[in-house]
Amino acid sequence: MTAPAPPGGARTTVEFPAGEQYRSVPRLVLGGVASRFELPIDRVDDLLLAVESLLMQETVGGTLRLEAEATPSGLLVRLGSFRPGQLDDPGLRRVLTPLVESVDEQRDGDFARIELVVSATYRPDEA
Amino acid sequence: MTPATPDVDFVALIDAYHAGDEQARDRLVERYMPLVRSLAARYAGRGEPQEDLVQVASIGLLLSIERFDTSREVQFTTYAVPTIVGEIQRHFRDRAWAVHVPRRMKELSVRLTRAVESKTAELGRAPTIAELAEATGAEEDEVVEALHSSEAYSTRSLSQPLGRDADDETMQDVLGVEDAGFGEVEDSVLVEAGLEALDERERRIVELRFFEGLTQSEIAARIGISQMHVSRLLRRALHVMRGRLEEAMKEELP
Numbered sequence: 001m002t003a004p005a006p007p008g009g010a011r012t013t014v015e016f017p018a019g020e021q022y023r024s025v026p027r028l029v030l031g032g033v034a035s036r037f038e039l040p041i042d043r044v045d046d047l048l049l050a051v052e053s054l055l056m057q058e059t060v061g062g063t064l065r066l067e068a069e070a071t072p073s074g075l076l077v078r079l080g081s082f083r084p085g086q087l088d089d090p091g092l093r094r095v096l097t098p099l100v101e102s103v104d105e106q107r108d109g110d111f112a113r114i115e116l117v118v119s120a121t122y123r124p125d126e127a
Numbered sequence: 128m129t130p131a132t133p134d135v136d137f138v139a140l141i142d143a144y145h146a147g148d149e150q151a152r153d154r155l156v157e158r159y160m161p162l163v164r165s166l167a168a169r170y171a172g173r174g175e176p177q178e179d180l181v182q183v184a185s186i187g188l189l190l191s192i193e194r195f196d197t198s199r200e201v202q203f204t205t206y207a208v209p210t211i212v213g214e215i216q217r218h219f220r221d222r223a224w225a226v227h228v229p230r231r232m233k234e235l236s237v238r239l240t241r242a243v244e245s246k247t248a249e250l251g252r253a254p255t256i257a258e259l260a261e262a263t264g265a266e267e268d269e270v271v272e273a274l275h276s277s278e279a280y281s282t283r284s285l286s287q288p289l290g291r292d293a294d295d296e297t298m299q300d301v302l303g304v305e306d307a308g309f310g311e312v313e314d315s316v317l318v319e320a321g322l323e324a325l326d327e328r329e330r331r332i333v334e335l336r337f338f339e340g341l342t343q344s345e346i347a348a349r350i351g352i353s354q355m356h357v358s359r360l361l362r363r364a365l366h367v368m369r370g371r372l373e374e375a376m377k378e379e380l381p
Contacts, residue, residue: 031256031271031272031274031275032268034256035255035256035257035267035270035271039255040252040253040255040344041253042343042344042354042357042358043253043342045358046342046343097340098337098340123257
């Protein structure tokens with residue numbers, strides 16, 4: 001069962017430089033966002049592993065954009081931009097598929113963003 | 128305790144220094160520098176340059192000379208050694224805090240480890256961050272931060288190059304042989320080398336997670352260990368495989 005997403009959505013967006021020294025940024029952000037969901041920590045761990053794996057792919061430009069959004073189906077994470085065709089790599093698919101509920105690539109011209117969805121119940125703020 | 132042997136020369140130097148004779152202090156420093164180097168050497172190989180450790184240990188010696196009371200019936204070295212060692216240990220502690228994690232986070236991490244295990248047993252699944260916050264009395268943000276700082280929460284990308292070069296094969300290259308069964312995957316020389324580096328349990332965990340699709344908690348239940356332990360073993364397995372594959376690739380190079 002999933003709770004309705006909050007009015008106006010709950011989207012967290014962060015941009016950070018591509019590069020190993022900034023990889024802790026999405027981990028901390030996503031850890032914080034994931035705490036707003038009824039999400040066991042092993043599944044948070046899997047999501048972070050999936051994102052870490054994406055961060056090692058060939059990116060386009062020197063800045064990465066991470067969006068985490070509460071949706072009716074759970075936590076949606078978008079990360080980009082990458083060179084299109086990342087998911088054509090069976091190796092990456094092999095890694096990502098067991099870690100999240102769905103993986104998709106959204107192409108936009110010469111760029112692509114990867115979307116990961118983790119089924120989870122949003123936890124509304126307590127009064 | 129063995130009674131202190133009077134060292135007239137030493138006492139004279141200390142008294143002279145305490146009376147303002149800087150040269151007396153320098154002579155004392157010179158006399159005890161072998162002790163300083165010896166104590167610093169005990170902490171070699173822990174990631175700090177040896178010269179830095181000698182410098183830090185020297186501060187401990189200077190403090191000892193400054194504070195030593197000749198009326199005490201103890202050897203100077205009995206007083207100086209713990210002071211010098213204390214300075215070295217403080218250096219490591221301060222460096223660790225600066226580079227890694229504050230102590231309160233480390234303490235929370237320890238409490239979280241226990242809480243994860245007890246809550247998993249109680250709930251029959253891995254706990255959420257909110258449940259861990261409640262169990263430990265910490266704020267949710269603190270739990271996120273502490274989990275982030277702990278080994279169980281640190282992620283290791285499967286697409287890091289297995290070798291030193293960016294173009295080297297990655298773990299996902301190895302795992303991503305499309306539609307190949309586990310046995311077929313094993314046929315790869317590199318994969319075989321990596322998997323052979325694992326003990327039976329680690330190998331089984333990699334197989335269950337990436338080939339059979341079990342969750343960490345399901346693996347934990349099947350093997351009879353905690354989810355956090357599975358997380359640690361999984362990452363350790365990947366780390367070991369990576370090291371072994373790197374070695375194998377070096378051997379493959381002409």
